[in-house]
Every structure is written in structure tokens, then in C-alpha cells.
Amino acid sequence: MHILILGGGGFIGSRLAREILRNGGFPEHVQRLTLVDFTFPEGMLQDPRLNVVEGDFSEETVIRDVLQEKPDVIYHLAAVVSGEAEKNFELGMKVNFHASLQLLELCRTMGSRPRIVFASSCAVFGGDVSKPVTDDTRPEPRSSYGTQKAMVELLINDYSRRRFIDGRSLRLPTITVRPGKPNAATSSFLSGIIREPLHGIKASYPVAPETEFWLLSPRRVIEDFIHAATLEESRVEDNRVINLPGITASVQEMIDGLGRVTHAEVTQLISCEPDAFLQSIVLTWPPRYDTRRARELGFEGDASVEEIIRYYIEEEGIQL
Amino acid sequence: MHILILGGGGFIGSRLAREILRNGGFPEHVQRLTLVDFTFPEGMLQDPRLNVVEGDFSEETVIRDVLQEKPDVIYHLAAVVSGEAEKNFELGMKVNFHASLQLLELCRTMGSRPRIVFASSCAVFGGDVSKPVTDDTRPEPRSSYGTQKAMVELLINDYSRRRFIDGRSLRLPTITVRPGKPNAATSSFLSGIIREPLHGIKASYPVAPETEFWLLSPRRVIEDFIHAATLEESRVEDNRVINLPGITASVQEMIDGLGRVTHAEVTQLISCEPDAFLQSIVLTWPPRYDTRRARELGFEGDASVEEIIRYYIEEEGIQL
Numbered sequence: 284m285h286i287l288i289l290g291g292g293g294f295i296g297s298r299l300a301r302e303i304l305r306n307g308g309f310p311e312h313v314q315r316l317t318l319v320d321f322t323f324p325e326g327m328l329q330d331p332r333l334n335v336v337e338g339d340f341s342e343e344t345v346i347r348d349v350l351q352e353k354p355d356v357i358y359h360l361a362a363v364v365s366g367e368a369e370k371n372f373e374l375g376m377k378v379n380f381h382a383s384l385q386l387l388e389l390c391r392t393m394g395s396r397p398r399i400v401f402a403s404s405c406a407v408f409g410g411d412v413s414k415p416v417t418d419d420t421r422p423e424p425r426s427s428y429g430t431q432k433a434m435v436e437l438l439i440n441d442y443s444r445r446r447f448i449d450g451r452s453l454r455l456p457t458i459t460v461r462p463g464k465p466n467a468a469t470s471s472f473l474s475g476i477i478r479e480p481l482h483g484i485k486a487s488y489p490v491a492p493e494t495e496f497w498l499l500s501p502r503r504v505i506e507d508f509i510h511a512a513t514l515e516e517s518r519v520e521d522n523r524v525i526n527l528p529g530i531t532a533s534v535q536e537m538i539d540g541l542g543r544v545t546h547a548e549v550t551q552l553i554s555c556e557p558d559a560f561l562q563s564i565v566l567t568w569p570p571r572y573d574t575r576r577a578r579e580l581g582f583e584g585d586a587s588v589e590e591i592i593r594y595y596i597e598e599e600g601i602q603l
Numbered sequence: 604m605h606i607l608i609l610g611g612g613g614f615i616g617s618r619l620a621r622e623i624l625r626n627g628g629f630p631e632h633v634q635r636l637t638l639v640d641f642t643f644p645e646g647m648l649q650d651p652r653l654n655v656v657e658g659d660f661s662e663e664t665v666i667r668d669v670l671q672e673k674p675d676v677i678y679h680l681a682a683v684v685s686g687e688a689e690k691n692f693e694l695g696m697k698v699n700f701h702a703s704l705q706l707l708e709l710c711r712t713m714g715s716r717p718r719i720v721f722a723s724s725c726a727v728f729g730g731d732v733s734k735p736v737t738d739d740t741r742p743e744p745r746s747s748y749g750t751q752k753a754m755v756e757l758l759i760n761d762y763s764r765r766r767f768i769d770g771r772s773l774r775l776p777t778i779t780v781r782p783g784k785p786n787a788a789t790s791s792f793l794s795g796i797i798r799e800p801l802h803g804i805k806a807s808y809p810v811a812p813e814t815e816f817w818l819l820s821p822r823r824v825i826e827d828f829i830h831a832a833t834l835e836e837s838r839v840e841d842n843r844v845i846n847l848p849g850i851t852a853s854v855q856e857m858i859d860g861l862g863r864v865t866h867a868e869v870t871q872l873i874s875c876e877p878d879a880f881l882q883s884i885v886l887t888w889p890p891r892y893d894t895r896r897a898r899e900l901g902f903e904g905d906a907s908v909e910e911i912i913r914y915y916i917e918e919e920g921i922q923l
Contacts, residue, residue, distance in 0.1 A: 372765065410842075419740075419741055420739075421739055421742065423842065424757070427765070430757050430760065433757050434754045434757050437744070437753050437754050437757075438750070441747055444745070445692065522730075
């Protein structure tokens, strides 16, 4: 089996690669793993099965070359994040939409019918945040990022129905705690308020502390990505889009969780700094979901905020 | 006021043009009406305000030229019909999706922020046809045509939110009775079973007679198109997509209605000829709707199948 990860140098992509190479869940033997990204983190894993391609996934020649090797499974994680897609409309359309369509078109015209697992987002939802999102809630994006993701979901459903590909679109909750530096995602602070204090650095959040979000840990999302590629097609035949499980937590609950896992003093580093631009996006994301279909299909979320925080501490080897 | 109709030579486009020129409902004076289409019907109306452009709306130069005249309202009715988009995937994507995106992009980059009324379709719905479609039902297209329409709706919402345009997408029921010859729309028979017998010609339908559909007359849809362009933006601010009112009728009810309006003998010309391809598309269209939002916004449907048939007879000047 040959697996391709677009966005394989990113935070989730590189972790997914590591997990796949250590035989994490794939029933078939993985003979080859190709990663495409602009850049790759230092200290990338070394493995004879690994093929690292530095390049722009929105360039047709880059994609055509890797597709010519006929990957069986393609993870499409490459994207411009929500804040960037909102501020730079053309860049968001180019990467999040047009490059995704180009990938699908190349798969169609090359005729290899790969399984494609697409990282969509709960940012396709918006508007009335008081009602829980169910498997039947209509997408109502309030950002260009969410619009672009929703369009690609529609394409993946149609390309799958027509048997050009075998697609699965996972709508990701906010993934937290991300390591490293803050990024341009409008949800970046949801990692920052846990990550920075653990390293003795101040952090802020731009909304009222009682504001709730829909969260998933990096560990669980990687399990879910692997599970998505191993699901039989007959189980997702009619609808390739899956709202992933998560947990609902307010900013205050996250801060309290951090206090319980470490000690209350750590949380003194966190403060509220209202930001109108961030609020205009993140306050349109519904925080409550009923993810029945995903659970029935075997996807899993985290048990608690504390579990999410402990994962991060463990993974980063932080000494408390 | 300057109005542009893309698809202005088509069945609905040319009727809409006629209605606009005879001051049908526009509160502001219409100084100029531009029609773009491949071809125009013989005996097109003559009017000093009329500007007829023969050309392909998917050609950038054609669209750029007409946009340079800064139309205040753009009706976007140009499309490849459902059966054709299903059989010729590339053509459907080119016309129904890419040309629509190009129109929006030109509006964005030219900065004139026109009001755009887009002819979307109830073909964005599919799957479980037993539940009535409401304003909150999620699109679940089971055709490439429906997929392409749903994607353009998402774009129109986002381009409107970002103030690049002021858009409104009307999801049209099946428009019947259409005059002229059968076309490649998978719903073409829903006009044929009324139209052909009225002209003494045999007609057939490809589904069981008890199969229900969601219908709207040409007369009403034109009233609704004009109404859509005159609605204040504040009334559609958050969601530019409107499920138009219609009526639910089975094929048998349509045949019975024809018998009542004319005489039972006429209906002897109609027979059932099952067709698997047509069934695979039309049986995925939900036939029952609750169009509360459209009614509140002032859109109207027909009162009965008989009214729809009488409209056609009157419009075509058929002597019974």
C-alpha cells in the first residue's frame, strides 16, 4: 500500500506520517509513504519507505508527479488556515479551493480512483450557535475558509458518487493543544492558553471566558484520520462527510483544567484581551454537537479537557 | 437602472426580459436591458432599451464587456441542464460552476458590487425524499448539476458576506409547463405530458404515476425572479438562498388535471415508459417542501395543477 499525505510537513501531517510508519492501525502493509509540503520540520523521521517531496501542492506538476505513482490513499491536509483565508481571499481560494479541485480533476483524468481523506472543518457551520449541530445540520459558513471547505466536501461527494475517487471528508473540531508557535488560525489562542503557560509564557484569549468551543486533541484526530482511511466504502456510500466527535469546553473550563492538571499558579499567566476580528469568526462556530454517525462509524473523541492537556504534556515531555 | 440577463435567450430569460420591458414590477425605471446568450428565439422583442449580445457567457471577454457597462442587477440563468451535466461532467463543471465563479470574480475585481439573482435549483436536495424539505434542510445533491448549483450558492453567500456582490439564490422547483420541444433536462417529461397531448402528440413519463414532484409555473417563477431583485438586502442578509414555493403533484394528478381542464380523451395520449437513467436522478428529488421563509419574503407559488395548465393554454393561445 502506498500512502500520500498532502501537507505532510505540517503539524498533523507529520504526526500522521510518524503514526503510519510505526504501523498505527493500517490493516495492509504500508510499502511507501510520500509527503508533500513546502517545508518539513527539522529532525524528520528517517525510514526507507519514506519519500519526501518539497513543493507547492497547488502546482499541477507537483501533484501530477506524485499521482503518477498511484497512491492508494491520499490524505489531503494542505490548507491556508482560517484567519489567513479571511484576510487574503485570493490565497484562500487558490489553495483551499482551486488546488483541491485540481487534485480531484487529476485523480479523475488519471483514472486511478484513490481513496481520499480530506481534512474539512467544523467552520462550515455558523449562524445560530445555540442549537447543537447534528448530522443533518446544514452548512452555513460565516468565513471564506468554511465556504471553501464546504465546496470541496460537495465535490468529494460528487466525485465519489461518480466513482472518480473514494472520498471521505472529516469535519475537524478545533485541534488543541498544538505545539510550537501561535499561527494565523483564528482558533490559535485555544492552544496558546494551554501551551504558553506550561512553558512559563503569558497567553491571552480574545473572547469572554464562558465562551464554549468544540475541541479534539492531536492524538485523537490522528487516530480518526487513520480510521477514516480503513473504513469500508459501503459504510459511507451515501454521504462522505463526517462530523468528528469532540468535547465542548469553555475557555474558563480549559483554564480550570490546566490548573487541576498542573497548579493554579500557572493559570495566572492567562488573561482576556478582546479582539473584534477574532470574535467575528470564532463566535459563529457552534460549540455543541451530536456526532451520532461518527460514533457509529467508530470515530472517537477525548474524554475530558484534562485528558487533552495531559496528552500535550506527555507528548512534549514537559516536567511539571 | 441597467439590468443584465445571462441566459437571456432561453425560455425563462426571454420571458423575464419581456416582463421587465413592460415595467413588470421594477420600482425603478429600467433604462437598459442587456441579454447574453448563444442564440435568441425568432421574433425577439424590439425595444430601444434592449441590447442583445450573442456570445458564450463562459467566455471571459464576453462577460467582461457586459460588466464594463456596470449593470445594477444581473440575472444569472445560464446553465447546462441536469441531464446534460450528468452525461457530460466536464461541460457541466465548465458552464454551471467555472463560468459562474468567473462571473463572481469579475464582479469582485471590477468592484461594482451588483445585485445578482442566481437561478439555483431544488436539485441541490436528494436522498431521503420522505421528509418535507424545510429552510433548514441540508443540501445533499445526487447529481452533478445539483452539486454545481450548491457550490455556486456557497460562493454567492460568501461573496455577499464580503460585500463583493449583493446576491440572492433562488432554488427553483421543476418549471412546468415549458413550451417548445423536449430538452435534456431530466425533468423534461413533466412539461411533455401536458404540452404534447394539448397539441395532439403522444407523450410518456419514465416513473410510476403516483410519483410526486415539486412544481412551479413559468408565470410564477418570473414574478419571483422580479421580486428577488427588488427585495431589500437587509431581509436576506444572513442567508441568500431561498427555497421557492411550489406545489406538490403526482404525475397522475397532473394527468387528471389535464383531463379536467380539457377532456379525458386528451389524456389517452400519455403513457408510462420507465427509464432507469431518468429515474436515477428524478427519484432523488424530494417532492414536499415547507417554504416558510420564501412566503414571509413575499414569494408566491401556484394554487393548483389546473392553474398551471391553464396558464400554459392561455399563454400559447391554444384553442380547446
